[in-house]
Amino acid sequence: NAGVTQTPKFQVLKTGQSMTLQCAQDMNHEYMSWYRQDPGMGLRLIHYSVGAGITDQGEVPNGYNVSRSTTEDFPLRLLSAAPSQTSVYFCASSYSSLGTGLSNEKLFFGSGTQLSVL
Amino acid sequence: AQKITQTQPGMFVQEKEAVTLDCTYDTSDQSYGLFWYKQPSSGEMIFLIYQGSYDEQNATEGRYSLNFQKARKSANLVISASQLGDSAMYFCAMREGSRLTFGEGTQLTVNP
Numbered sequence: 001n002a003g004v005t006q007t008p009k010f011q012v013l014k015t016g017q018s019m020t021l022q023c024a025q026d027m028n029h030e031y032m033s034w035y036r037q038d039p040g041m042g043l044r045l046i047h048y049s050v051g052a053g054i055t056d057q058g059e060v061p062n063g064y065n066v067s068r069s070t071t072e073d074f075p076l077r078l079l080s081a082a083p084s085q086t087s088v089y090f091c092a093s094s095y096s097s098l099g100t101g102l103s104n105e106k107l108f109f110g111s112g113t114q115l116s117v118l
Numbered sequence: 119a120q121k122i123t124q125t126q127p128g129m130f131v132q133e134k135e136a137v138t139l140d141c142t143y144d145t146s147d148q149s150y151g152l153f154w155y156k157q158p159s160s161g162e163m164i165f166l167i168y169q170g171s172y173d174e175q176n177a178t179e180g181r182y183s184l185n186f187q188k189a190r191k192s193a194n195l196v197i198s199a200s201q202l203g204d205s206a207m208y209f210c211a212m213r214e215g216s217r218l219t220f221g222e223g224t225q226l227t228v229n230p
Contacts, residue, residue, distance in 0.1 A: 031216065042122075042209060042220040050216050058217065090163060097216045105151050105213055109163035 002026050006091050006110035013081040013117045021076040021113050023091030031097035032074035033107070036060065036087040043090065049074055050097040081117045089113045121145070122212050124221035131200045132229050138185070139195040139224045141210030147171075151213040152193040154184065157223070158206040166208075169193060200228045 007022045025032065033048035035058075045058030049068040063085060065077040074093075078085060092107040123142045131137035143152065154166040169177045169184045177184040185194040193212075197204055205228045210221040 033218070035220075040222060042222040043211075045217060045219070048216055056216070059219075088161065092163075092218075106153065106165055106168055107218060108165070109155075112161050112163075 004091055004093055004108050004110040006089075006113055008113060009111065010114045011116070013078075013115065015082060015117060017081050017117075018077070018079050019081065020078075021089055021091075021115075023074045023076065023110060024072050025074075025091075025093040025108070026072065027093065027095070027108065028071060029093035029095050029108070030071070031095070031105075032068065032091065032093045033058070034064070034066065034074070034076045035090045035092065036085075037090060037112075038087050046076065046089075048097075083117045085115065086117045087115060089115060121219040122210055122221035124210055124224050126224045127222075128225045128227070130227050130229060131197075133202060134199055136196060136198045137200055137226065139197070139208050139210075139226065141193045141195065141221060143191050143193060143210075143212045145191075145212065145214055147214045149214075152184070152186070153211040153213065153218070154182070154193075154195045155209045155211065155220075156204075156206045157209065163209075167195065197226075202228050202230060204228050 004025045034046040035043040037043045044060045047066040049055045055066050091110040094107045096105050150171045152169045156164040167179045167182045169186045181198045183196045207223045209223045
């Protein structure tokens with residue numbers, strides 16, 4: 001049971017380069033999301049999706065694009081990387097996205113991607 | 119205003135003792151969920167415990183319990199019988215609808 005798989009684990013980019021962080025889950029989860037973690041700032045929501053074909057912005061969406069063409073995959077695209085995007089990125093998914101306060105909204109996290117933009 | 123507040127940047131506890139990590143939250147929703155995650159130095163996010171806003175009893179998971187005081191909007195994590203392996207960063211988080219908001223975390227150090 002793979003859970004949430006993120007690739008790559010590490011990436012170094014030059015300013016202006018583009019790249020895609022991959023995220024896949026095999027749990028048939030409805031909800032998927034991307035977070036970035038910076039020192040002393042916890043995790044901040046970038047984008048999220050409540051189902052295939054549906055995405056929405058989180059707290060810090062600028063500089064990032066997402067799409068959800070299938071239930072399983074939720075890639076995060078950096079169109080023109082900037083040093084301010086140096087961070088650890090986490091993908092997370094949950095079975096339900098309804099926000100009803102039920103335990104099936106527990107998030108399962110990928111192992112993270114350490115991204116450095118020079 | 120902060121949605122999730124963890125006022126203890128760092129905490130120290132002696133091995134085998136209990137420790138409480140504080141978390142307060144701010145929401146006007148009636149339906150929400152509260153979570154605690156552990157992040158060891160290896161970086162992965164490990165789910166510890168969950169409390170739904172309609173749950174009348176405090177959640178427990180092994181050595182972890184959540185002291186849920188709805189009127190005070192607090193959801194403190196209690197770790198009993200601390201172990202050296204409990205040394206890690208601990209995050210409180212709240213789910214409202216489709217958004218999960220994290221606190222800034224508390225770094226727990228367990229001393230032998």
